Amino acid sequence: MTNQILQRWALAGLSTFVAAGAWAQTPKVVLKYASDVLPGQSSRLNEDLIYLDSIKFNDVDGEAKRLFKVPEFNAENLQPWLQERARVVVGENFQLDESSILVMNTGVTYPKPNEFPELGSIRQSVNQEVEQPSGPMVIMSNMGGVLYLFGKQNQVQMGLKVDGVGDVEIKSPRAGIFRIGEGLFVPIASVKGFKDPAARLYSFFRLGTLFHESRHSDGSGKTALFAHAVCPSGHDYQGMPACDTPANGPYRIEALMMKSISQGMTDLNPAEKEVLALFQLDAESRVLSPLKAGEAPKTPAPDADLCSFLNNLNLRPDFCRAQSPTEVVEWDDTPESL
């Protein structure tokens, strides 16, 4: 009897210790949340960022490492990459008006003062929404970059007053101010087995979106914000600002995230892998530039891609033969800064 009581106490103590440990865990990427961000949303995003630390990536051909400019494509290096581009999060009802917009300096000389991306599509270019019966719902947008360009256009240095965070200076597209909305947390699909927002597939989706939007914090002059291009006629998304001119823009960043997670997380089930595969292809289908061929993997990976798989079976179809090099467009991702 006494033993049983002791065991129960020990178990209770252990559970409390574990729960306290999980609660006390903080993400390595620190986002400052405005007071209007719903607590459920900020805690979910923080859980994703904590999870990011444990994701296993496999960058088979080194393309992700090259484009992210990191020594190795792993969680340890991706977290500082993200932190440089994402800092402050506001809610979808955040009012962008005279009460929140600050003019910190006037008569400011910006670098590349006459070079701007095509401004007509900028707003839509950095704003992700999802249509719901009740109307469009914000997924995520990179507000910091847009405000930086607004300041550059008007030769003033902008700032943003954010309740719960304070005044945020905007000296570069890397101000990293993101707006998030309910669209980031709605079910991925109505199919049974895909409705749990706590599932890791949702974390991959939200992190993919976060990395995509973070790429909008890069670039300078005409390439500032890595703004999307209007998709050409005949494209699935023809006429919409849903494509990338370069092969190193937000869609490629998102696609590489999906691919390297799918290759690296060996315990993914076939359904999860298939969802990641279609997310990757949807993102890559928007890249208008040809892609630079990655390096041959150091260790043979017969299932790295379709041609590796077929060649490994000695089938070697003609469409897998090396093609003549085509011109790859990649933009300089160095951000301009005051």
Added chain:
Amino acid sequence: MTKPQIRMMILAALILIGGGLFYFTDLARMSPMERAEEKEARSQLRAETKDEGEQLKEIADIEKQTKADPTPAPEPKVSAADAAILEFKTYTQGVINEMPRLEDLRELPASETHGTPKVIREAAAQLGVVADMVSKNSALKPPALEFYQKCSLQGDFPTSVRALCLNRALRLYAELHKGVWEFDRTQIPAQVLELSKRL
């Protein structure tokens, strides 16, 4: 006829009668469903080892025996394997029917096309279910190949969906037929093929 020959004939007759008795008493012990399965299995075994004339004769014999059996005839039964294939084919036909079309993508508001649109996410989940079913039952690979081939040839499907289907079709074809699926290049645009190579 010599004595040893007569002995051999009697022995052979006894073996035949005994075997027959064992066959029918064994059948009689079974439930109607088990009996039908047993008969099917035995007739399949014979079909593999004997010529067509013998097979037909034996099937006729079994049918005669079944008619003579006083227990009610079992309902026509689809084997579990066939049922799984049928279920899979029904499901995948539903996936084909529900798959978003290009016109659905082009009608979306611009802001929704910035990220992966909901219709593509739904398609991803449906394709995820298909992949899951195939991974759990290798008998579904041939109908899965048919599904992926059909999906990759659908001109009004989104490029990403077609590319995923083409990738899966080429992989499955290689696995099942030890060769490369020689698809009609005029039916699959270069961008679908290029994209399919990224997985």
